[in-house]
Amino acid sequence: MKSGRVPWRPKARVAMPYDRPGTLDDALALLARGPRTLLAGGTDLYPATAAQTLDGAILDLAGLGELGGIARTAAGLRIGAGATWAEVREAALPPACDALRAAAGAVGGRQIQNAGTVGGNLCNASPAADGVPPLLALDAGVELASPAGRRRLPLAGFLLGPRRTDRREGEILVAIHVPAKALAGRSAFLKLGARRHLVISIAMVAVRLVVADGRVAGAALAVGACGPVAVRLPALEARLCGRAAGAGLAGAIDDAGVAAGLAPIDDVRADARTRAGAAAELLRRAVAGLVAA
Numbered sequence: 001m002k003s004g005r006v007p008w009r010p011k012a013r014v015a016m017p018y019d020r021p022g023t024l025d026d027a028l029a030l031l032a033r034g035p036r037t038l039l040a041g042g043t044d045l046y047p048a049t050a051a052q053t054l055d056g057a058i059l060d061l062a063g064l065g066e067l068g069g070i071a072r073t074a075a076g077l078r079i080g081a082g083a084t085w086a087e088v089r090e091a092a093l094p095p096a097c098d099a100l101r102a103a104a105g106a107v108g109g110r111q112i113q114n115a116g117t118v119g120g121n122l123c124n125a126s127p128a129a130d131g132v133p134p135l136l137a138l139d140a141g142v143e144l145a146s147p148a149g150r151r152r153l154p155l156a157g158f159l160l161g162p163r164r165t166d167r168r169e170g171e172i173l174v175a176i177h178v179p180a181k182a183l184a185g186r187s188a189f190l191k192l193g194a195r196r197h198l199v200i201s202i203a204m205v206a207v208r209l210v211v212a213d214g215r216v217a218g219a220a221l222a223v224g225a226c227g228p229v230a231v232r233l234p235a236l237e238a239r240l241c242g243r244a245a246g247a248g249l250a251g252a253i254d255d256a257g258v259a260a261g262l263a264p265i266d267d268v269r270a271d272a273r274t275r276a277g278a279a280a281e282l283l284r285r286a287v288a289g290l291v292a293a
């Protein structure tokens with residue numbers, strides 16, 4: 001005779017929707033049915049949760065070929081939102097992108113660079129995101145897709161504040177675009193942290209200089225981790241333009257001029273004054289390095 005006892009079974013797990021579509025159209029259709037957490041490399045999402053798994057409905061973007069690749073186009077350069085930092089680091093890009101490639105090699109360690117994506121770095125919108133200053137210095141724009149179509153906007157307009165972007169409900173970041181004219185010149189990226197590697201930036205800078213006939217014909221200076229979002233410093237850029245691209249150029253960058261364009265905070269990593277001073281010194285070193293090379 002059978003016992004009346006009910007055999008033990010593990011508690012049923014509530015299966016949260018997890019989807020890994022193969023096309024952007026399928027991903028957008030799933031997203032249109034209701035909010036989902038978009039998962040790319042997961043290197044920001046996973047550390048942000050104390051749990052062993054991600055909560056809620058997940059839309060894994062890893063299967064979307066449309067988000068991949070780094071390619072020269074007639075209009076300039078297209079970087080897929082799903083391109084990893086390792087891909088950027090190893091890509092054959094013009095010298096104007098040296099800052100971006102250097103930043104790619106400074107995002108975490110090799111494992112993080114293998115998984116973490118450019119799109120994730122931008123959409124996570126950390127003030128200390130190392131990918132942002134090099135892309136600002138390249139006048140980059142972002143392309144977002146939704147069932148209603150596509151729209152583009154400048155990266156500077158996409159990033160609204162710490163963890164805040166202009167990404168609307170139902171949109172997926174598809175690509176980052178660099179216009180052809182911003183691929184001129186050479187660039188450098190410098191980052192200050194409490195140690196050399198695997199560190200959140202106290203300040204980081206990207207500088208792109210275009211030199212013609214020994215003079216600065218164009219300058220792009222971008223600073224991160226010194227305000228709610230990374231910024232360009234247009235007043236200093238204008239000051240550099242037209243000057244001789246020689247040893248004295250870095251001297252045109254003064255602490256007060258840099259601080260005027262920033263809004264740093266005090267936190268556990270550094271106080272605001274240290275941050276602004278560090279940014280000015282990093283800018284001078286980046287400029288000096290570019291004109292000396």
Ligand SMILES: Cc1cc2nc3c(=O)[nH]c(=O)nc-3n(C[C@H](O)[C@H](O)[C@H](O)COP(=O)(O)OP(=O)(O)OC[C@H]3O[C@@H](n4cnc5c(N)ncnc54)[C@H](O)[C@@H]3O)c2cc1C
Pocket residue numbers: 037038039040041042043044045046047061067081082106107108109112115116117118119120121122123124128129130131167171172173174198199200201
């Ligand atoms: C140990 C460690 C070290 C790190 N070091 C650095 C560092 O030195 N510098 C630095 O900048 N960062 C660092 N990071 C943070 C992280 O690795 C990067 O920001 C990375 O680029 C995030 O990309 P991801 O693909 O992993 O994003 P995910 O974690 O998958 O996603 C991040 C956010 O972006 C959203 N998202 C992702 N892709 C899209 C898309 N295509 N469209 C819309 N939304 C999207 C997600 O929903 C989520 O909100 C580090 C992380 C770790 C764990």
